[in-house]
Amino acid sequence: MPFPFLVLGELASLAFLGGVAKSALLTGAMYVLFPELAALAYDVFTRPAGVWARSPVMLAITPAAAATVGTLVAQTMPYGMWSAAICIAGAMLLIRLLRSPVAPAISAAFLPLTLGVASWWYPLSIATGTGVLSLLSVAYNRTLASQIHLMPSSVTDAEDDEMERTPRRYTWLPVFIAFLLLSYGLAVVTGLRLILFPPLVVIAFEMFAHAEVCLWARRPCALPLACTVTAAAGAGAILVLGAGPLSVAVAMLIGIATLRLLRLHIPPALAVGLLPQVMPHADWHFAVAVATGTLTLTASFLLARPLLLRLPDALELR
DSSP states (O other): OOHHHHHHHHHHHHHHHHHHHHHHHHHOOGGGSOTHHHHHHHHHHHOTTSTTTTOHHHHHHHHHHHHHHHHHHHHHSOSSHHHHHHHHHHHHHHHHHHTOOOTTHHHHHHHHHHHTOOOTHHHHHHHHHHHHHHHHHHHHHHHTHHHHHHSOOOHHHHHHHHHHSOOSOOTTHHHHHHHHHHHHHHHHHHSOGGGGOHHHHHHHHHHHHTTTTOHHHHSTTHHHHHHHHHHHHHHHHHHHHOSSHHHHHHHHHHHHHHHHHHTOOOTHHHHHHHGGGTOSSOOTHHHHHHHHHHHHHHHHHHHHHHHHTTOOGGGOOO
16 A cells, blocks of 8 residues: 555544544543444544555444353453353354454454443443544545545555455364363463453454455564554553553554564554553553463464364355
């Protein structure tokens, strides 16, 4: 993507998230700052011709629908292996039924169970945030329509588009489930529930489902560094500055700079930096949990990669 377009998109995502954070602070509706909103906004504004930007309806409704599933589970079941499985499987089924490309919706379903959120304000807040983002995305694309049309399509853009589409095969699912069970077990043993943090499920989903084209699947060893830095930035910003637009901006800027330095396009890593904004008690244990979870994912993926790249297309679900 041309450099000015990238910078313009980054500034637009920062302005949007700063506005959302200010609204959350004024209204007390903290969950309007849904962490994966950072990943969605960053991708929509920096890749206005991408799959998410071209799917404004799914962008608006998929996370809110998944959040409704997660809220129902959080209201009726305690945190545990089966409730976590229902949240994640329910969101994946929803994405499949809607034919939605918005995989971050999985995080929306898992977050209420992880953080103990049982209020119906949660899905309503997410619907508000993603609805506004969807409208802004349409306006942004119409404003820049002539420039977007002339933008050269890169190999990276094509790979991002393929990765953001609904998976066409599910032969990777057993490996994904094994990783989730391992992460859950580590969380139980260590007492660090956020080893299996919501954006990690999205990162793993994309990594296993699109092993051939996922950009961070090609550099799995850089993944823990990127996510741990953004987690530390998010926790540090809120500990020093408190919740609000300034700490959101600091966490986002550090996250964007980290991805730039690592030359790694992984929008869900930005969501990691915003998770402390909605946590009851954010501290440095969060960064330790994120480091543990992402290192577990990297090790699991490296072990499974030969199998994932050999899985036969004959088993695809059409």
